Amino acid sequence: MNLIEAKLNETYIVESIDSKDDNAMKKLLSMGILPGTELKVLQKKPTIVFEVYHSRFAIDNSLGEKVYVTKNHPQG
Amino acid sequence: MTGNNKYKVLLVGNPNVGKSLLFYHITGKYASVSNYPGTTVAITKGVAKIGSHHELEVIDTPGFYNMITITEEEAVTKRIIFEEKPDVILHVIDAKNIERMLPLTLQLLEANLPVILVLNMYDELKRRGLEIELSHLEHDLGIPVVCTIATKKYGIDNLISRIISVAEKRYKFQPIKIGYSTLVEDAITRVVELIKNEYPISKRSLATLLLQGDVEAYKLIDKEEAVDEISKFAGGFVKNDISLKIAYDRHRMAVDIIGENIYENEKKKVSGIKNLLDKLTLHPIFGFIAVFIILYFGFYKFVGGFGAGTLVDLIETNLFEEIINPYVNSFFSKILGDSIFFSLFAGDYGIITLGVRYAFAIVLPVVSTFFLMFSVIEDSGFLVRISMLLDKILKKIGLSGRSVIPLILGLGCGTMATVVTRTLETKRERYLVTFLLALTIPCSAQLGVILGLLGGSFSMLMIWFVSILVIFLISGFVLNKYTKGEQATFFMEIPPIRMPKLGNVMVKTFSRLKWYAFEIIPIFIYASALIWIGKITKIFDFLTYILTFPAKWAGLPDKMGEIFLYGFFRRDFGAAGLYDIQDIMTNKQLVVASVVLTLFVPCIAQFAVMIKERGLKTSIFIFLSVIPFAFIFGMILNSILGIWGY
Known part of the structure; x- marks a missing residue:
């Protein structure tokens, strides 16, 4: 699923980034979003807000739909 | 050691990490505490004398995320790295965000550049319960690592001594090798x-x-x-x-x-109230309520009421009208008599009695209270929240949340705001915002006068406000439809809500005022001289005469033609001229005149900056489309209000 479909207050692991749009990818990289990065969805309206490491970012849907995530199952 | 050793020091890093404040502490000169992308857009240089024989030339660069650059600003920074051959590069990062920012440090040391890693906002890292093994980190990276807290001047001396040792090549760099798959x-x-x-x-x-x-x-x-x-x-x-x-x-x-x-070290919790405030201001409903509260008290009450009301009255009436102008008039009439030169300095349109008076009595109080307010909402992290909340709405007219920054700044000074459009990512968005700034956004000088004129009647103020809002939306919608190019995307880091520090707010407000004083106020003075030339050569009479026609069509008195003309030389001249003739106008005329004047072409300074930023062709196009638009809307509004029986 992509970040738009992600649920509020859940933690996810980034699976992949849609790399067709070069510019969008650079922006996502600058926020530290990479395959394997853990992020938490804090808000979905009016824009997506998520926490990655110790920062929060707001991104619009056109960027959010390019980030594919899976639910993070806490291990052990 | 002989003579002076001059070294070049470059500050690089993400926006919002306190680069500009560090720059200030190192050089003692103020750049601007960059909190919104844009304050460091122009490269800021400063010189610091360290002891008797060291001199550092410090260059503050625009925000930089990655050696692979996205925006024009980043490309500028990269060009500086390539071309300036700095002796020292300070990579300034937000200590608590080291995971996200260290990859850039790695890129810089991979490039074999003389990098010092500066972990700024060290206190915020501590507050999160994190501890750092500084000497070990330095050893692992093979470059100097320094902790600082720019807002508290902590670590600056240490940083300077490390800069000198790197500049003198006394530090032995052993940069770690970046291994790839x-x-x-x-x-x-x-x-x-x-x-x-x-x-x-x-x-x-x-x-x-x-x-x-x-x-x-x-x-x-x-x-x-x-x-x-x-x-x-x-x-x-x-x-x-x-x-x-x-x-x-x-x-x-x-x-x-x-x-x-x-x-x-230990799990630490942020204080409950701060946390709550932080959440509320991001909330899709409460966030908007917070925006309205801030706009109401901050701008309407403080800038409109106190700045444009109390302060303007005090300076305009008590100082200029009662003391300075009578004195200046009698002084110049004594030495220049009744000659045409008398009206260059004194009289109704003189440099002192009009130019200086408007600058100090009307514009200065409004602009200073506005910039003060702007610095507060910026430093508190509120400006970013407004961007985030409005992104979706602005998308409908082709803008992104980021454009909130120049648009709000435009309420202070449209010229400064036009410069700040540089921080927008796409050419298209920069163009759209420039257009909207020229057409719809009233600058603080205008706003001050309009609030003063219409403030007494809530219904008049609302008609004006709604008219401008409607035009903003309609023109935004139309422009979006007919402008080629792709919709801008939006992403922004959201800082925590912080209590703005008084010192930083003052310094920032002051640096903006200084910019205003040096860039804009001289244009006031020139404009007064131009008006004088225009008047004695009768060119103005002719132009004024032409402008009385559209004024009449919109149901306004002839005198408005003159005000529109002055409006170009300074938008606020126009607005202030309106202030002077308010007694001969009906309420309907006042509202219509305020709206047309807000929409009418930007002032000469903004037009000059537009040409510089967007090119001559685009600027003339904007200029020429704004004039008929302003009058046509004035006519429409006049008829609507007439039918409505206002």
């Missing part, structure tokens, strides 16, 4: 073999840029290099997501380094 590593090796000459950055670093198809890197390498071969070789990798792979490898390395050097 086999595929990337092989590709880099191949490109490094193809590069013959030496460049300001290491071949290895250059190779990673070339492999990612970086435009500036291709510009950097000489023509005699095997450019075609390199780009053909790199082409295959660009398609194969090499950027992602490279970024991934660097990132993994950064995480490894941090894992060994930073540990969690």
Whole structure:
């Protein structure tokens, strides 16, 4: 699923980034979003807000739909 | 040691990490505490004398995320790194965000640049319960690492002494080697073999840029290099997501380094009230309510009421009308008599009695209270929240949340706001915002007078406000529809809500006022002189005469023609002229005149900046479309209000 479909207050692991749009990818990289990065969805309206490491970012849907995530199952 | 040793020091890093404040502490000169992207857009240079024989030339660069650059600002920073040959580069980062920012440090040290890693906002890292093994981190990276808290001037002396030791080449750099996965590593090796000459950055670093198809890197390498071969070789990798792979490898390395050097001391909780406020201001409903509260008290009450009301009355009436103007008039009439030169300095349109008076009595109080308010909402982290909340709505007219910054700043000074459109990402968005600034956004000088004129009647003020809002939306919608190009995307870091520090707010307000005083106030004075020339040559009479026609069509008195003309030389001249003739106008005329004047062409200063930023052709197009639009809308509004029986 992509970040738009992600649920509020859940933690996810980034699976992949849609790399067709070069510019969008650079922006996502600058926020530290990479395959394997853990992020938490804090808000979905009016824009997506998520926490990655110790920062929060707001991104619009056109960027959010390019980030594919899976639910993070806490291990052990 | 003989004579002066001059060294070049470069500050680089993400926006919002306190670069500009560090710059200020090192040089003692104020740039601007960059909290919103844009205050450091122009490169700021300063000189610091350290002891008797060291001099540092410090350059503050715009926000920089990655050696592969996205925006024009970033490209500028990269060009400076390539061209200026700095003796020291300070990579300033937000200490608590080290995971996200260390990859850039790795890129800089991979390029073999003399980097010092500056962990700023060290207190915020501590507050999160994190501890850092400083000397160990320094050892692992092989470059100097310094902790600072710019807002508290902590760590500055230490930083300066490290700068000197690096500049004098007394520090032995042993930068860690960035290892990549086999595929990337092989590709880099191949490109490094193809590069013959030496460049300001290491071949290895250059190779990673070339492999990612970086435009500036291709510009950097000489023509005699095997450019075609390199780009053909790199082409295959660009398609194969090499950027992602490279970024991934660097990132993994950064995480490894941090894992060994930073540990969690104890879990700490942020205070409840701060946390609640932080959440509320981001909330889709409460956030909007907060925006309205801030706009009401901050702008309407403080800037409109106190600045444009109390202060303007005090300075305008008590100081100029009662003391300065009578004195100036009698002084110049004594020495110049009744000659035409009398009216250059004194009288109704004199440089002192009009130019200086408007500058100090009307504009200064409004602009200072506005900039003060703007600095507060900026430093508190509120401005970013407004951007985030409005992004979706602004998308409908082709803008992104980021454009909130120049648009709000435009309420202070449209000229400054037009400069700040540089921070917007796409050419299209910059154009749209420039247009809207020219057409709809009233600057604080105008706003001050309009609030003063209409403030007494709530219904008049609302008619004006709704008219401007409707035009903003309609013109935004139309412009969006007929302007080519792609919709801008939006992303922004959201800082925590913080209590703005008084000192920082004052310094920032002061630096903006200084800009205003040096860039704008002289234009006031020139404009007064131009008006004088225009008047004695009768050119103005002719232009005024022409402008009385559309004024009449919109149901306004003839005198308005003159005000519209002055409105161009300074939008606020026009507004202030309106202030002077309010007694002869009906309420309906006042509202219509306020609306038309708000929409009418921007002032001469803004027009000049528009030409500089957007080019002559675009500026003339904007200029010429604004004039008929302003009058046509004035006529429509006049008829609507007439039918309505206002």
